[in-house]
Amino acid sequence: MLDAYIDSQPISYKMLANSVYKNRISHAYLIETNYNSSGFDFALSFAKFLLCPLNKSNNKNCVDCTQCHRIDNNCFSELKILKSDTLQIKKEQISDLQEEFNLKSIESNKKVYIIEEAEKLNESSSAALLKFLEEPEENIIAILITSNKNLLLSTILSRCQIISLKKNLSKSKTIADELSDILYVKETEKGNFIENESTISKIDSAIKFLKLIEEKGIDSLLYVNKDFNKNFVKKEDYIFAFSLFIIIYKRAIEMKLNMSNDDTDILQYLVNKNTVNLLCSKLDLVLDYKEKIKYNLNLNMLMDKFIVDMGELKC
Secondary structure, eight states: OGGGGTTTSHHHHHHHHHHHHTTOOOSEEEEEOTTOTTHHHHHHHHHHHHHOTTOOSSGGGOOSOOHHHHHHTTOOTTEEEEOOSSSOBOHHHHHHHHHHHTSOOSSOSOEEEEETTGGGBOHHHHHHHHHHHHSOOTTEEEEEEESOGGGSOHHHHTTSEEEETTOOOOTTOOHHHHHHHHTTOOGGGHHHHHHOHHHHHHHHHHHHHHHHHHHHGGGGGGSOOHHHHHHOOSHHHHHHHHHHHHHHHHHHHHHHTTSOOOOOHHHHHHHHHOOHHHHHHHHHHHHHHHHHHTTOSOHHHHHHHHHHHHHHOOO
16 A cells, blocks of 8 residues: 555655645645656555545555455445546546546545546546536545646646655756746746746745744744745735745755755755654645635735744644
8 A cells, every 4th residue: 555655755655644644635636657657556555545444554554454455456436547548538538437426425435536647638528627626525536647747737737736756856957947847837938937037036035934934933923024025925926935835845855865965055954954754744734825825815814824833833
């Protein structure tokens, strides 16, 4: 099950395990395999974990349950796997999936569906899936699998928690480079985005703000951060900042696990100050608040709550 990936996919494992143990399960996940051949097996292991009646992430902890074997044999009613042998996933396949999931659950309190090669979704099937994702029913969880998230519509991506497998960052790839990816900046506009003075200023301001929270904790509420408020006003600005925080905490975790090296000041500071578990908890919280930004009108109040929650996190 999922524990098999503790060593090979430590960040993805931590993020998913924490989401279950802390009851912060998203209604939709996108597993970006980065052309890793174990992508489907990873997604299926996560589905088994979600559906396990005892919340076990390791088969060794099971007693007499045969549920995983039934899942492997594709005969467990609350898990549906959708794939296409052609070049497209058709709208009818999504419609059939929705009809099946309208039936009452009989074997589990959750229902999970996996869509393999989600990049095969065509225009009509993407629209049908998008409606399914926009109106999520309680305890229905989607797991989409793709080799490259940029092959999917941004509207679908925005409704999923993205889990990237073995995302080894290139030494030449800057934080601004990766930020352009996570914000879905078009290839033709990336150069201008990365070199833009506004982008550079926002990154600098957000990093200063993040370091202030790390240093002062809840006490940072007492400081007036005029520099941050000058650069971050609208929802889009806050999404920019939280996307940057996600990148920074992911890189810090990779450094802590000796998976990469970086001499950036903020990363060195985070690695020296935090344990791996605490970094994962902070990443978890940042992901949660990035979602909340989309649905909150009072961003200043939301930011104050974020600072409080960050300050209360312990090892």
